[in-house]
């Protein structure tokens with residue numbers, strides 16, 4: 001059974017997609033054993049509570065230095081003994097020591113087709129505003145392993161979504177969430193739980209189902 005720890009900062013719709021997918025059997029052999037938020041008001045914590053999943057809040061604002069936060073945060077993560085850590089809209093920089101300790105065991109959902117519209121400053125609605133500004137015809141989402149960079153780790157899954165005429169950033173964000181994020185994040189967790197994802201030469205490879 002894959003022990004999954006989910007890190008959140010906001011509404012938690014991706015967390016909800018994971019919880020629902022486990023409940024409905026689309027994610028096999030995995031359980032969400034904890035949720036940690038940096039934001040005490042994150043509705044994601046309400047979703048965890050409703051699902052009976054232990055949730056806690058650890059905010060950098062509660063510590064005098066980032067180093068102090070990083071140390072306490074990593075201790076809190078370790079307490080869950082996670083096999084996989086899922087960043088589901090988590091907006092805090094992951095401590096380098098945590099990247100090393102959980103090499104290729106931390107995944108992130110990003111609301112674009114990486115390497116487009118990603119990296120520093122590209123998060124939430126800003127991603128979709130930039131896509132519409134550029135006039136791209138296809139957007140989408142990416143699940144990738146987290147490394148020391150920002151949105152730079154090995155790509156596991158991607159799913160494309162067409163831009164519709166008259167799309168606003170909010171409308172596009174909603175479609176990317178519904179048609180891409182909420183599908184490929186659970187799919188990636190199931191693939192990992194089935195042992196079908198390997199990283200070779202810095203690239204993630206998904207093995208065929210037996």
Ligand code: GRF
Nearest residue numbers: 010011012013014089110111
């Ligand atoms: C999602 O758009 C996700 O792609 C991005 O942050 C947002 C989180 O939304 N990383 P939610 O908290 O899962 O609703």
